[in-house]
Amino acid sequence: MAIFFFVQVFQLQVISQTILLTPADAAYQNPAIYAKGLQNLQWVPGEQAFSWIANQSLLKQKASSLIPDTVLRLDKLNVALTKLSIKQTNKFPSIEWISNNLLTFTRENKIISFDLLKSVASIINTIPDKAENTDVEPLTKKVAFTRDNNLYLSVETKEIPITDEKNSDIVYGANNVHRNEFGIDKGTFWSPKGNFLAFYRMDQTMVPDYPIVDITTRIATEKPVKYPMAGENMHEVTLGIYNLSSNQTIYMKTGEPAAQYLTSVTWDPSEKFIYIGLLNRDQNHLRLNKYDALTGELVMTLFEEKSEKYVEPENQLYFIPSKANEFLWLSERDGFNHLYHYNTDGKLLGQVTSGSWMITSVAGFDPKGEQVFFLATKESPLQKNIYTADINKGTIRRLSADHGTHTVKLSDDSRYIIDQFNSTDVPLKILITDVKSGKSKMLLEAANPLATYKLGETTLFTLKNDEGTDLWCRMIKPADFDPAKKYPVIIYVYGGPHLQLITDSWLYGAGIYLNYLAQQGYVIFSLDNRGSANRGFAFESAIHRQCGTLEMKDQLTGVNFLKQQPFVDVTRIGVDGWSYGGFMTVNMLLENPGLFKAAVAGGPVCDWKYYEVMYGERYMDTPQTNxxxxxxxxxxxxxxxxxxxxxxxxxxxxxxxxxxxxxSFVQTCIEKDILLDYFVYPGHDHNVSGPDRTHLIMKIEDYFKKNL
Structure with missing residues (x-):
């Protein structure tokens, strides 16, 4: 192992820091320790102006100005609500703009518009009771929603059923299709002009019920879920399109095999076509198909992507304004996530971006369709900065001057952006940046909410693994650190895909929990091993078919580094992790008996054959083939x-x-006369949330206190 490393040290400003964090703080129960931003911040349509809510009022400010105007106060809004026989509110609601003088908000399940010029409110639509998966059409405010397993519309307060499925195992419009892999977070897709509604139909009849027990009833009851395990039967998904004019539904002819994934659903701007990324069950062959939205017939396959490991489409097609037959596609086909320029006949017009860095999201375009705005890791895998690229020339310009983790909102004319970010030394800043000149104005600089708290020093650095790859690390020392003393260490680990523990963000990505543990007298160490996010396809896919092997090897690089530090008690090294991190925690103990003294593993995958099809088979293939x-x-x-x-x-x-x-792991330990400790949280799902999380923090802390 090579342990040549460089160190970047950032230390929070010390201002009479005396307050200690509490378990409730570490459990997200204290809003006061988080930076305060601007509520409901957004651009006003058609204007170089933005709005937000403060002091029970809606404020609007021109991008070229430093002074906001009050455009609507809560008392005036309540007068309008009273005229509609709707109960007044004591809190200004979040709003959405329809135009620069017309806004909407929701109150008592009603979508209400307010005309700023006339000071008049109107009820546009209603969201029925027990509605789930609501999807509001932006222009008309029609609402698609689900109830039980069926799909409905609410149009001008009238409820219209789209499906009437009696079999509860066949689900329409739900947001959990393919268990939310492939970037899927919704099950309905409005067409650009609101004339059609596309939706997923998920047939789960072939997937066994998996028992979940509800103990809140007098006699415990079963609430089964559909859980397709790796190598077993998976659900079958199709895409329907409902025509609001004819009240008819047709299904896209996506063909066989039925056990495939429907991803990247995107409407053509003309509403005549819809695009679907068809991914085979092996997840190594993607076909981007174009379908006729009126007949469901396949028009053509625009292109295909293949990989010896896996292809993972996670984004829609980004159609270019003023060029209705051209779009951008995000792909890792060259090893990093970049933009490719296509037309709707499937011709590749060019690769827009390239390099050993990742585009993490696309923010939008300028009105002429010449520039694309996006977030990327171009400066560092720890950062997300704002960039714009010329679609035809490929020239890139960075718009965010400060290091850190940024988000971006574009004005309608793309002349200005709202740059909201945090970093290792900034809890929160919001800037208004002129895209043309690159000059920025400060809209908000949040106060440090932890200025009076006693925190330890945090360092970020890299270690080289045996292959010479840099691995980013973070170490938090106890608040009263004494270099002459020796301290126990807790290694906090995740290690799996789609997540990065070490980032250029507030508290260095560590959050309150790890800083709380450091205050208890532990050195807290984390390392992003191969398999984690934002380092490119080769780095993340290295774990393919061998989860736990290379990740653990990289984690041992960190352990060997710790063992060489004079302030580390090498006899008292512990591990803590949840989910994939729980799997990693247990795996590190089992593969290295005697190296660690104590560990806590939450929600661990103990055998990948018990995990679901989409994620499990992507990284491990099937139990039958691997x-x-x-x-x-x-x-x-x-x-x-x-x-x-x-x-x-x-x-x-x-x-x-x-x-x-x-x-199953516990049962095996019983059979082998092996002792371990075990604790459950009744009724919680994949993690402990709400007030009960305070108990979880206390439980973990107590375990390490007694055993480490």
Missing amino acids: ADGYKKASLIEKAGNLKDRLMIIHCTSDPVVVWQNSL
């Missing part, structure tokens, strides 16, 4: 190696990493 890989990654197979103190925590209603995982 039997050796599944066996090697199984914690149950290795349970006999447990020599150290371990507490597993699992939530009894976990629908993500089902309870069977840790229960």
